[in-house]
Every structure is written in C-alpha cells, then in structure tokens.
Amino acid sequence: MTEKLVIIGAGMASGRMIEHLVEAAPDAFDITLFNAEPRGNYNRIMLSPVLAGDKTYREIVTHDEDWYAQHGVTCRFGEPVVAIDRDMKVVEGAHGHVPYDKLVVATGSIPFMIPLPGRDLEGVIAYRDLEDTQRMMSMGAGNRVVVIGGGLLGLEAAAGMAARGVDVTVVHIMGHLMERQLDEAAGYLLKKSLEAKGITVKLQANSKEILGQDGHVRALLLDDGTELPCDLLVMAVGIRPNVALAQEAGLAVGKGIHVDDQMITSDADVMAVGECVEHQGALFGLVAPLYDQAKVAAQTLLGQETAFRQKTLSTKLKVTGCDLFSAGDFADGETREDIVFRDPARGVYKRLVIEDDRLIGAVMYGDTADSNWFFGLIQSGESIDEMRDTLIFGPAFQGGSSVDPLSAVAALPPEAEICGCNGICKSTITEAIEGGAGDLAAVRATTKASASCGTCTGLVEQLLQVTLGDAFRVPAAQPICGCCDLTHEDVRRLIKSQALKSQEAVWQELGWKTRNGCHVCRPAVNFYLLADWPLEYQDDPQSRFVNERKHANIQKDGTFSVVPRMWGGITNPTELRAIADAADKYNVPTVKVTGGQRIDLLGVKGEDLPYIWADLNKAGLVSGHAYSKGLRTVKTCVGTDHCRFGTQDSTGLGIKLEQVLWGSWTPHKVKLAVSGCPRNCAEATCKDVGIICVDSGYQVGVAGAAGMDVKQTERLADVPTEEEAIDLTVAFIQLYRENAKYLDRPYKWVAKVGLDWVKARVVDDLEERARLIAAFELSQSIYRKDPWAEHAKEADRYQTLADLTLEAAE
Amino acid sequence: MSWIDLGPVTDIPVRGARTLKTALGCVAVFRTAEDEVFALTDRCPHKGGPLSEGIVHGQSVTCPLHNWVFDLNTGVAKGEDATVETFAVRVEAGRVLIDASRLAGRSAA
Ligand code: SRM
Numbered sequence A: 001m002t003e004k005l006v007i008i009g010a011g012m013a014s015g016r017m018i019e020h021l022v023e024a025a026p027d028a029f030d031i032t033l034f035n036a037e038p039r040g041n042y043n044r045i046m047l048s049p050v051l052a053g054d055k056t057y058r059e060i061v062t063h064d065e066d067w068y069a070q071h072g073v074t075c076r077f078g079e080p081v082v083a084i085d086r087d088m089k090v091v092e093g094a095h096g097h098v099p100y101d102k103l104v105v106a107t108g109s110i111p112f113m114i115p116l117p118g119r120d121l122e123g124v125i126a127y128r129d130l131e132d133t134q135r136m137m138s139m140g141a142g143n144r145v146v147v148i149g150g151g152l153l154g155l156e157a158a159a160g161m162a163a164r165g166v167d168v169t170v171v172h173i174m175g176h177l178m179e180r181q182l183d184e185a186a187g188y189l190l191k192k193s194l195e196a197k198g199i200t201v202k203l204q205a206n207s208k209e210i211l212g213q214d215g216h217v218r219a220l221l222l223d224d225g226t227e228l229p230c231d232l233l234v235m236a237v238g239i240r241p242n243v244a245l246a247q248e249a250g251l252a253v254g255k256g257i258h259v260d261d262q263m264i265t266s267d268a269d270v271m272a273v274g275e276c277v278e279h280q281g282a283l284f285g286l287v288a289p290l291y292d293q294a295k296v297a298a299q300t301l302l303g304q305e306t307a308f309r310q311k312t313l314s315t316k317l318k319v320t321g322c323d324l325f326s327a328g329d330f331a332d333g334e335t336r337e338d339i340v341f342r343d344p345a346r347g348v349y350k351r352l353v354i355e356d357d358r359l360i361g362a363v364m365y366g367d368t369a370d371s372n373w374f375f376g377l378i379q380s381g382e383s384i385d386e387m388r389d390t391l392i393f394g395p396a397f398q399g400g401s402s403v404d405p406l407s408a409v410a411a412l413p414p415e416a417e418i419c420g421c422n423g424i425c426k427s428t429i430t431e432a433i434e435g436g437a438g439d440l441a442a443v444r445a446t447t448k449a450s451a452s453c454g455t456c457t458g459l460v461e462q463l464l465q466v467t468l469g470d471a472f473r474v475p476a477a478q479p480i481c482g483c484c485d486l487t488h489e490d491v492r493r494l495i496k497s498q499a500l501k502s503q504e505a506v507w508q509e510l511g512w513k514t515r516n517g518c519h520v521c522r523p524a525v526n527f528y529l530l531a532d533w534p535l536e537y538q539d540d541p542q543s544r545f546v547n548e549r550k551h552a553n554i555q556k557d558g559t560f561s562v563v564p565r566m567w568g569g570i571t572n573p574t575e576l577r578a579i580a581d582a583a584d585k586y587n588v589p590t591v592k593v594t595g596g597q598r599i600d601l602l603g604v605k606g607e608d609l610p611y612i613w614a615d616l617n618k619a620g621l622v623s624g625h626a627y628s629k630g631l632r633t634v635k636t637c638v639g640t641d642h643c644r645f646g647t648q649d650s651t652g653l654g655i656k657l658e659q660v661l662w663g664s665w666t667p668h669k670v671k672l673a674v675s676g677c678p679r680n681c682a683e684a685t686c687k688d689v690g691i692i693c694v695d696s697g698y699q700v701g702v703a704g705a706a707g708m709d710v711k712q713t714e715r716l717a718d719v720p721t722e723e724e725a726i727d728l729t730v731a732f733i734q735l736y737r738e739n740a741k742y743l744d745r746p747y748k749w750v751a752k753v754g755l756d757w758v759k760a761r762v763v764d765d766l767e768e769r770a771r772l773i774a775a776f777e778l779s780q781s782i783y784r785k786d787p788w789a790e791h792a793k794e795a796d797r798y799q800t801l802a803d804l805t806l807e808a809a810e
Numbered sequence B: 001m002s003w004i005d006l007g008p009v010t011d012i013p014v015r016g017a018r019t020l021k022t023a024l025g026c027v028a029v030f031r032t033a034e035d036e037v038f039a040l041t042d043r044c045p046h047k048g049g050p051l052s053e054g055i056v057h058g059q060s061v062t063c064p065l066h067n068w069v070f071d072l073n074t075g076v077a078k079g080e081d082a083t084v085e086t087f088a089v090r091v092e093a094g095r096v097l098i099d100a101s102r103l104a105g106r107s108a109a
C-alpha cells in the first residue's frame, strides 16, 4: 500500500533523497513536496557561477516540472509550511492541510544576520537563494557593494560581482580570509588573488552600523570610523539551522533538529535531513554529508538497514583563478608534524599535517592538482611513512627534483628593483647578462648594480645564476637561518622592492621553508618590516626576544631589571625619591648606577613590572629601553653649564638628541655621547654616534665601538650649529635603520658599506638627508612613546593564568 | 583524567605563553599560530630559563636565556640530551582545558 510521504523543503538534501526513493521504489510513496521558495529543486551551490555569469539559472535546475509529473510528486512550491500537528499527523501549509504517514523535514538553514543598527534597511541582503543572486546580478560597473564576511560564501559573492565590474569591498573580522578552512599562509595568497581581481579586502575590520538614506542602505560604518559607501550590502557571516517549525512541533532540537544514525528525529514517524539537522553534536554546511544523509533517509524510509557516518570534509572555493583546497584537521591536536612547500614563482603553498605516520590535514593554494590524492590519503588513514620525504610532491613524484632555492629571485617581475643605490631593476641586469656580462664585475661595470653599497650583491649573483644556469656558480652566501635561502641583505632589499608588508607576505614570497620562521629570522624580519613600513606594519611582540617583549632585561633567575630614562644623565630629587620608594615598595634587592649614567633596579619580579612602571610613571619617569635594539643612552658631560673648559652646551645637546631619538627601533642597540671639549669626559669617541664640542661647533663621529670590539669613531662631518649636528645624527641613524643587517652595530655596517657611501647620503646629498630625517620622524610618530605606560594598562598579561595550587588544596 | 578549565584560549597570546602555578612549580601553556595548545614545565633543564618567555615558532619554543630549542609536542631539546615534562592540554569550544590529574599524579610520585 502506498504511504503518504510529506517533505518540507525542496532543497539539495531532499532533492537527492527523492531521487533515491523513486529510483529504488517508484510506487512506494505518494509524495507531497512543499517549498517556501516559488520553485523546485536546483543546485544551490551553483548560484555562484550563475552570479559570475558562467552559468544560467536554467542550467542549474536539477528537477523540472516534467520530472515531478513523471514521478507523481505533488508540488506545493511557494507555499511555506506553517505548522506540524504530530498528534493528528497533519502538515499545515499556507493554503491547506496535508496528512502524512511519514514526514521529512528538510528546511535547510537561515543566513545569520548580525544585529547591527540599520540591518532592516532596503538593500541589505544575505546570500542564500535565487532572489539574492538576482539582486546582486542587478549591480554593474559604477555600483559599489560591501560584503561582510570573508568566508566561502562572501568571497564567491564578491568575486561574482567583481566579474561584473562592480566595485566590491570585503569586510572580514578575522586576521585572514576563510580562517576556518585556511591557515594564514593560504589566506594571504587568497587575499592577493582577490585583490588582483580588483576586490578590496579589509581584515580585522569590525562592522559597527549600517547607515541609510531614505530607507535605503548608504554605507557601512566600521568601528574605527571608516565609512564604506555602498549601493548594496551583502551579509555572509554564517548560517543557522532552520529549526523553528520543528521546535514548535515539539521535536527534540539543540542547535539543529536531533536525528539518530537513521535520520529519525525524536518522533519515529518524522525524519530530518540537510542543514537543519544536528547529528551527534555536529552541524552541516556542505553538501557532501547531506547527500549521504539523503541516501540513508531514503533507505530508512524503505525499511533497509543503514546508518549515517560523519566523514572528513574538504573545501574548495568556486572562484576562477583562486585555486584552493583544504581538508581535515590542520589546527588542533598534539604530536603532529608539518611538511611545508612554497613556490613563490608560481604562488604555490602546500602544507600537510601528519600525525602517527598518517596524513590528517592538508591546505593548498595555487596548485591543487593533487588534492584528491591527498584527500584520499586523509580519508583512508593509511600509513605514509614510506613516502614521507617525497609526499608533498604528490603522486606523480618520481624522485630527483627538489625545491629550487633560486625560485624567489626567478619569480621577481622584470621591473623589480634590485639595486636601490643606483635604481637598477631586474630586467636591466638580466639584459646585461644576456648581452655578455658573465660575472659580478661585468654586471657592475655595465649596469652599476651592486657597485655602491654592495648589499644587493647576493641578488645580482642569483640573477647571474638564474640567467646563465650552471655556467655561473654563486659563491656561497650565508642565509639568515635554516628557514630560508636568502641573506639578510637580500631579504631587506626584497621587502622594499616587492613592498612586502606582512610576515605572511615575506614567508610566502621569499620561499620560507617553515610555518612562521624561528627565533633567528623572525625577530629580524619583524624589525625589517617595521623599519620599512612604519605605518602599514604593526610590530609583533611575539616575534621579539623576551627583553623587548617584556620591556625589561631578564636575568639569570628569571627576574627582571628596570632602568628608567634619565635624559642626558640628568636627574632630580623627585625622580630619585620615586626610584627609592619603588625600590622599597617592590623589595628590589639591588640598586646600581649603570655605565650609562642612570640607575638600575635589579631583581624585580615579572608580575610586579606593570605596577613598578606605573609608580615610576607617576614621577614622570619613562622606560630607558635598557633592553632594546634601539636608542639606549646619550651620555653627556657637564659642558658649559659648570665646566671651565666647556665650549658648547653638551648636556643640553645630549638631552635634545635623546628626546628626538628615544623609542626608535634599530638593527642593534645605539648609544650616543656628547662631550663638551676634546678632553672627552663623556667617552664620545667610542660610541655609535659621538659628538665632540669645539669652539667652532661640533665634530660628529660615527661607528665607534667599546664592547666586544673596541674602535674609535670615524669623522662624519664637522658642523657649525647644534641643529645640523642633530640633523646629521638623525639622518645617519635612519640610514642605518633602512640598510643594516639585524644585529649589526653601526660600526659593523659602516665597515661593509664604507664611510664614503654613508657620507654621500647623509652629508653631501641634502635632498637625501631631508628624506632620511622625514622618514625617521614618520616612524617616530608611532614609536616615540613610553611602552611602560602602555603595558602598565595590561597588567593582567603579566600575571599567571591560573593558580592550581589552590585547586589542589580544595 | 580530570580536565580543568583555564579560561578562553584568547587569554594566551598567539605564538606566546602564559604560566600556571601548580603545587610542583610553574607550568607554561603555549599557543601556536594555528591555535594549538601545549603545556610544558616552565623550567629549562640547562640553567632554569623560563620557557614561557621564549619565542614560539612552528611547534617549538626557544629558551630565552641561551637558545635551546624545545619541541612542544615531546618536550625534547633539539640536539641536547634533555627533556622537559609535557602535560595534556586541549582546546574545547574556545576554552583551554588541562589534565590536572597528571599534575596531581606527579606530586604523589
Ligand atoms: C646595566 C649595564 C651594566 C652596568 O651595570 O653598568 C649593562 C648590562 C647588560 N649589558 Fe651592557 N650594560 C651596560 C653598559 C654597557 C656598556 C657601557 C656603556 O653603555 O657605556 C657597554 C660597552 C659599549 C657598547 O655598547 O658596546 C656594554 C656592552 C654590552 C654588550 C656588547 C655589545 C657589543 O656590540 O659588543 C652586550 C651584548 C649585546 O648587546 O649583544 C651587553 C649586554 C648587556 C645585558 C643586556 C646582557 C643581557 O643580554 O642580559 C646586561 C643586562 C644586565 C641586566 O640584567 O640588566 N652589553 N654594556 C649597563 C647599562 C647601561 C645603561 O644604562 O643602559
């Protein structure tokens, strides 16, 4: 006897279920299919190609009227079900009742709308159905659209509209796109590809309010005050299972409608499939598991034994030119190992995650040709021990080929600047090489590249090798560390010429072999980025050694030292009292006068740091940066104020210099001194910059040393005014910041580039001097501030996370 | 196992660590760039450096005092014949959970 089967929702899950049913037992059921949308089943996931103009709606319809007629399905499209009466076993549609023997709820999900003020304005839509798609398709060149949400749906919407010439901005709250499917590296590449399509991507952007005009959306307002004008606003921030109907009918509902392994709800005659269900705590948002559910549901209806099992899922993005793949678990868990492969030339990134000799996760960008093979390995869980070394190269790997260390340089575009001093780009050099310049000397002679400061030598040599192949052998240059094949100088140059403004950009474009560097390269890269892009790059404390991260020197027993600044070595009774009080209050074991003309409080406990800083701040004392690769002290002597030999106000100049320079980050620490006369009581002749005052003005010396090496300063210039002495000092330090290798003190760097090269820029070329000073000031607009005051506000961070000794006592 | 909730994972800086006081000394809880968490004794076997203050890279941490590098999974120091103890921790629904029975178990031993 035919049973009456009623299905609520003509979506992808129920569509597949009906197919299985009519195929296996055409006459078993008398089917009634309700759908809120005024149409039957179509392939919802293909709405994106429809939006992009690659397909038409007709092409994505899975079941048309003929098909329903042929299989005797009664269609009630455009008619939402408003209630289920389980006692009477009747479904109440908007236009009348239908009784059932078996009921299947397949209501899918509802797009989540962030409850922002203005979300009810006309022109604020989600991305779920054909109506939404058509609304977006009505946009064209000249229209502006903002998409909130940088996940799968939001990006497909953005790319589809961008393909129609719409000016699209994606606003995403997280630090990288598709963070649930991709790691940072792949997210970086995806962003780059989307930007190449003309889409603006705003990360870490928090939406605050939707602004309207005459009831229609006008702009999106962000937390930081930015207004993004738009004609349409698409919210694609997630979905919630559509459970209202089931809930009102009294079915067991958590986040979704509870179903067992047979897709049966808490009522034996009611089943549920699709995104509206919750199975063993899991929700669903991709079709692969829904198709499994559809099959199980059909089998259950037909009385066959069966069970739904959750499987590992994989994701792809349907945007042309954005080839990505992600599967399995690449985030949580212990005892796992990574294999990373990057090919900057092709914009390829692959990462495999291995645990117990099994592949458990994979993320790929740029080349996903082998993704199915990797996905198979994840699903089968077979041992990959035998092929571990070559696994990442995919199934076709035959042994032999290895990663090319030159690929980063080979990938550079022809116009990439290689030699900054002489403004020589890559193509000029490769043309010279092709024209017969076969070695470094010849390239230097014909193009001048690497003939000035010489720091781009490594890059020029690599170009020789890329162009000439085995005919040229690069003298072995020291890479920064095992994470990459490039020297410090090469990395610095490429960060500038390729405008790399984030750590992820450096890792990917320069072919890093590890996920996020190591303790050797990461602090260096962090410095290079902040020195070159002070406004765009945000300093990363987690890439700094403990001293700079904690703004205090760690000591052998794990306590810290606190050294407040004493400008030019000058202090007063209030400051001294504050220091004495702090020493008392925090039981500081040792108070010492340093070699840098100030007072050191040694042995302070880590958790007390924010509080001692706050106390010192109250007396006007700020961080002395005794821990930083940055400006340390400016030693001074008493000069004309008191000394009978003083020629200029050496104390005053020292204070001015310290006030201009403090807070700046430099490749290594920088120490200055100003002496009032050649007797040199401030020991200025062995400093990074040392100034000796004389009757006629100021002798500015640079590149001295008095640490592991001892070396006298070299004379940069003699200048008549204090102002010029300050200008030369600032310009010299900025040139050092822009060019030196991380952890080279100025004397080491000057030895490499030559004092003449420095003089040409700092002393002779007035335009360049002005540029250097302006660049320094720009950077200082961000860094000239007291880090102690900032950190004192976050005292929590300095405390332990929890005290389990208390728990244990209970 | 007895899991204790240490609070939201966001309380630990990404590529950083926070410490726990236990009856048996400090334990460092690390969070990597990929939001994995690990827990190790916060004391370097070399000269007692606080590992929680080290630079976290990949699934390793470098001791802040003399740069020994430890695998966060196993506690083994790279190239050294030394290991620090590790403890079971996991993230569930954004919260960090640590297995306290082991911490207690160690005290009994
Ligand atoms: C506190 C102080 C010694 C003192 O009691 O006087 C000191 C203490 C340290 N010095 Fe120094 N240096 C101190 C003046 C000097 C001087 C003399 C000077 O500045 O007039 C020098 C020689 C000049 C120079 O800078 O080269 C000096 C050359 C060094 C060096 C070798 C640098 C080099 O390039 O050769 C290091 C190691 C390094 O920086 O890599 C160093 C490193 C250190 C560190 C930070 C070691 C460390 O990494 O933990 C010490 C921190 C101790 C602590 O726990 O706080 N310290 N150090 C002095 C602080 C001055 C200040 O007020 O900021």
Ligand SMILES: Cc1cc2nc3c(=O)[nH]c(=O)nc-3n(C[C@H](O)[C@H](O)[C@H](O)COP(=O)(O)OP(=O)(O)OC[C@H]3O[C@@H](n4cnc5c(N)ncnc54)[C@H](O)[C@@H]3O)c2cc1C
Pocket (backbone or CB within 6 Å): A008, A009, A010, A011, A012, A013, A014, A034, A035, A036, A037, A044, A045, A046, A047, A048, A079, A080, A081, A082, A106, A107, A108, A109, A127, A128, A129, A153, A156, A242, A245, A273, A274, A275, A276, A284, A285, A286, A287, A288, A290, A316, A318
């Ligand atoms: C633009 C877009 C792109 C996507 N791309 C992919 C992809 O690439 N890969 C992938 O795996 N997944 C993708 N998805 C997700 C996939 O489409 C869904 O997982 C799938 O459609 C869910 O199927 P379902 O049957 O549970 O729900 P749906 O397909 O949403 O069907 C539910 C139907 O029930 C109807 N309904 C709801 N309530 C009632 C009611 N009370 N009465 C009557 N009818 C009702 C709704 O109108 C709807 O038509 C995409 C989704 C969208 C929107």
Ligand code: SF4
Pocket (backbone or CB within 6 Å): none
């Ligand atoms: S000379 Fe400097 S680095 Fe050496 S022990 Fe003394 S303070 Fe420490």
Ligand code: FES
Pocket (backbone or CB within 6 Å): B044, B045, B046, B047, B048, B049, B063, B064, B065, B066, B067, B068
């Ligand atoms: S104390 Fe850790 S390396 Fe020395």
